[in-house]
Structures are given as C-alpha cells and as structure tokens.
Amino acid sequence: MTINILxxxxxxxxxxxxxxxxxxxxxxxxxxxxxLLINKYNVLEKLSYQIAVDQKLVNDHQIISxxxxxxxxxxxxxx
Amino acid sequence: MKNVxxxxxxxxxxIGNSIQKHQxxxxxxxxxxxxxxxxxxxxxxxxxxAIEYSAYEEMxxxxxxxxxxxxxxxxxxxxxxIYHSIGKVGVGEICLFVFVSAPHxxxxxxxxxxxxxxIKKEAPVFGKEIFEDQSHVWKVNx
Numbered sequence: 001m002t003i004n005i006l007x008x009x010x011x012x013x014x015x016x017x018x019x020x021x022x023x024x025x026x027x028x029x030x031x032x033x034x035x036l037l038i039n040k041y042n043v044l045e046k047l048s049y050q051i052a053v054d055q056k057l058v059n060d061h062q063i064i065s066x067x068x069x070x071x072x073x074x075x076x077x078x079x
Numbered sequence: 080m081k082n083v084x085x086x087x088x089x090x091x092x093x094i095g096n097s098i099q100k101h102q103x104x105x106x107x108x109x110x111x112x113x114x115x116x117x118x119x120x121x122x123x124x125x126x127x128x129a130i131e132y133s134a135y136e137e138m139x140x141x142x143x144x145x146x147x148x149x150x151x152x153x154x155x156x157x158x159x160x161i162y163h164s165i166g167k168v169g170v171g172e173i174c175l176f177v178f179v180s181a182p183h184x185x186x187x188x189x190x191x192x193x194x195x196x197x198i199k200k201e202a203p204v205f206g207k208e209i210f211e212d213q214s215h216v217w218k219v220n221x
Contacts, residue, residue: 008135009205010217052203055138071135071203077218078134078163078204079115079175079195 001026001066005037010074011049015041024064031060033070049074083143084136084165088172089114097160097178107157107180111187113195115175117168125210129169130218135203136165146197154190156181161194163204 002021012018024036030051038044050057052071053064064070085093094114101107120127143161150159157180164174177198179190199220206218 006135008203009133009207013217052135052138055135055141071138073135073203074205074217075219076200076203077206077220078132078139078202079199079220 003028003033003064003066004069006069006071008071008073009077011044011047011072014043014047027063029060030058030062030064033064034060037072047074080140080144082136083140083161083163084134085162086166087164088168088174089162089164089176090173093162094173094176097176101158101180104157104180106182108182109184109187110178110180111191113175113177113191114173115195117170117172117174119170120208122208122210122216125212125214127170127208128211129167129209130174131167131207131209131215132163132165132174133205133207134163134165139163139202139204142202143198146194146201149197150179150190150194153193154179154181154186155183156186156190159190159194161198163198163202167209 003024004021006019007017050073053062053068117130147159160178162176168174177194179187181187207215208218209215
C-alpha cells in the first residue's frame with residue numbers, strides 16, 4: 001500500500017524533503033517504517049524525532065493502515 | 080477547529096484589543112497573560128536575530144484545542160485564548176500569547192502555568208534560530 005509521510009523542521013532540512021509517498025506492506029508497524037526510513041536516509045539514525053500517525057504520537061508497535069498520515073517530528077520548540 | 084497561528088509577531092495592538100474585547104464579559108474579575116518573547120541568545124559566539132517558526136499545523140491546532148479543553152475542566156475559567164506565531168519573529172518580539180480569565184484571581188495563576196507548560200511540551204511547533212550571518216540552528220525546548 002502507499003502511505004503519505006510528512007517531514008518537519010530539522011528532519012525535513014536534513015533529508016531535503018517535506019513530503020513523499022512510500023510503498024509498504026499491508027500491515028506495517030512504526031518500527032518497520034523507521035527501519036525503512038533509516039535505510040533511505042542514513043542521517044536519521046543520528047537525529048532525534050517522534051512519529052505521529054493521524055496527528056497523534058505513537059510508539060513503535062503501532063500498526064498503520066492505508067489512510068494513515070505519518071509525520072516525522074523533530075523536538076518541539078514552541079513558545 | 081480554531082486556528083491558533085498568526086503570521087509573524089503578535090503585536091501589542093492585537094494583545095490590547097484582546098483585553099478590550101473582554102470588557103463586556105462582566106463576570107470576569109481576573110485576567111492573566113503570558114507573553115513569550117524571542118531572546119537574542121548567544122550561541123557559539125553568534126547572536127540570534129530572529130526565530131522562524133514552522134509547525135505541523137493541523138496536529139498543533141488539535142493539540143492547542145485539547146489543552147484548552149483540559150484547562151477548562153481543571154480550572155474555573157471564563158475564557159482562555161492561545162495565539163502562536165508562524166513564520167519569522169525578530170528578537171524582542173512576541174511569539175506566544177496565552178490569555179486566561181476567571182471570576183477570581185487564584186485560578187488564573189495556576190491555569191496560565193498549566194497552559195504554557197503543556198504548550199511548550201506538546202505542541203508540534205519548530206523553531207529555527209537565525210543568526211546575523213543568516214546561518215541557523217534548530218531550537219529545542221528545555
């Protein structure tokens with residue numbers, strides 16, 4: 001299935017991309033997504049980030065579905 | 080969903096107008112305001128001149144909404160407003176405006192701290208600290 005991934009701030013700058021579509025298996029966990037992304041962008045291994053699925057922070061065990069919007073979020077700096 | 084973000088700095092005029100709008104709400108006896116201001120930090124001998132804010136706006140607006148709702152449940156408030164800058168804000172300018180109102184003073188002190196701390200920790204907002212020579216570093220909340 002195709003998933004939509006958004007990148008923000010420092011992460012978007014480091015990988016030179018703010019949004020892309022990725023092809024993944026039907027039942028894919030966040031852990032697997034992370035592995036896939038680190039393979040594609042080695043620099044991610046050294047960076048700190050959280051992942052949101054459909055605008056909620058999730059842990060590595062979360063399984064994503066076709067409609068999920070995945071966001072890779074660097075440390076927050078509001079205010 | 081209310082959009083919390085405002086392009087550029089939050090002006091004193093905007094803040095003044097917000098206060099004035101509450102004069103018709105006569106059950107209010109106490110307001111409290113928090114203003115976040117961009118600091119001219121020195122980082123490795125370079126001085127910050129501005130912060131450029133970006134955000135996962137959809138998630139941030141949901142989060143701001145959730146935080147406000149939680150504050151209303153926790154404290155006896157009449158009103159609560161949050162405004163955050165998006166885009167470039169120069170040093171000395173205001174980037175965050177949190178405004179709470181209640182019949183009595185005690186709760187507004189607690190409520191403002193609760194709101195500001197949760198915003199800093201939970202809102203997906205990102206800040207690029209820009210130096211005089213246009214180079215930058217990414218800010219991280221402590």
